[in-house]
Amino acid sequence: MRRQRKHQEIRAMRSQLKKIEDLGAAMEEALILDNKYTEHSTVGLAQQWDQLDQLGMRMQHNLEQQIQARNTTGVTEEALKEFSMMFKHFDKEKSGRLNHQEFKSCLRSLGYDLPMVEEGEPDPEFEAILDTVDPNRDGNVSLQEYMAFMISRETENVKSSEEIESAFRALSAENKPYVTKEELYQVGAAPLRPGSASGPGSRFCSSFQNLTKEQADYCLSHMKPYLDSKGRELPSAFDFVEFTRSLFVN
Structure with missing residues (x-):
């Protein structure tokens, strides 16, 4: 290397x-x-x-x-690159550490639905995360601690490709092998459940009932247009089968 x-x-x-x-x-x-x-x-x-x-x-x-x-653990290389890229983006001073506010902003950018609270107000959801990442409360999260946390969360949420494919199929009208932009964004109007995240892998696939607009954007940006049996591209149709299986390629 x-x-x-x-x-x-x-x-x-x-x-x-x-x-x-x-x-x-x-x-x-x-x-x-x-x-x-x-x-x-x-x-x-x-x-x-x-x-x-x-x-x-x-x-x-x-x-x-x-x-x-x-x-x-099945965590994709794409997900690992995204985690590292986000850490570097918020590590403005290139110190290899994020303070708690930078870490919170980083999590939000990765799709965590953390509540907005006033300074000094209790923030139990974020405090629960800090209990894992910064238990001694030294005020900083190192790159190693951050990556271990993200890998752990990613691993906890990994589903089988069959489960995710079935969830996409449930979104699709008439059980079609593709999903439309309208179908994804209709679901994307719902709020994300606390503690979940968007991005590669199963962070957005585990709960389609709570898909956010950002998560729908991610799906569409990574899905290929759906081609019928004659190789013709269907308007506004996206191939969720190929997309789902690509998430689980080692």
């Missing part, structure tokens, strides 16, 4: 840092305390290298976690 190789390259450069530290020690022994050729100190360089090494380890661990989730 490219990230693993890059981390190995960083660790291999530790010997170069050791040479700089030895030169710094020799300068101190010679009472040369001011190096006009650089503004960096050996201590500062060592600290920055340690931070880079720790970042590499965290990124590698997170990638391994995502690969394991894809291979063992």
Whole structure:
């Protein structure tokens, strides 16, 4: 893997840092305390290298976690990419952490129907999520904690392709093998149930009675037009069978 190789390259450069530290020690022994050729100190360089090494380890661990989730839990690679992309979007300072407000905004962007509350007002639904993600309430959610939470929620909601296909078929008039835009958006007028989410996989498929407009948008943007037995495209008809089965391809 490219990230693993890059981390190995960083660790291999530790010997170069050791040479700089030895030169710094020799300068101190010679009472040369001011190096006009650089503004960096050996201590500062060592600290920055340690931070880079720790970042590499965290990124590698997170990638391994995502690969394991894809291979063992049925979470799609598309879903994992969406989770990571959303985290990076809200991590404005590129710190590898989200504060609680950023984390809440991230969840909303992923389709979680969290209530709007005034500052200082109780927020039991979000507090229940924080009990899992940030139990010690240090005020931050790391990328590792966030991914573990999202993978756990995704795994809890995974349905069989047959169940989801049957749910789509129930939406379709006359039990057709396709669904129309009007049928999806008619259901999309209903509110999303608390704690559910939209996006890839079963987060929106588990409860069609509560499909949101955003979830209907997602379905339509990922479904292919339906073709009849003669290969002709039907107006405003979308192939939910191919779409559903694509969600469960490993």
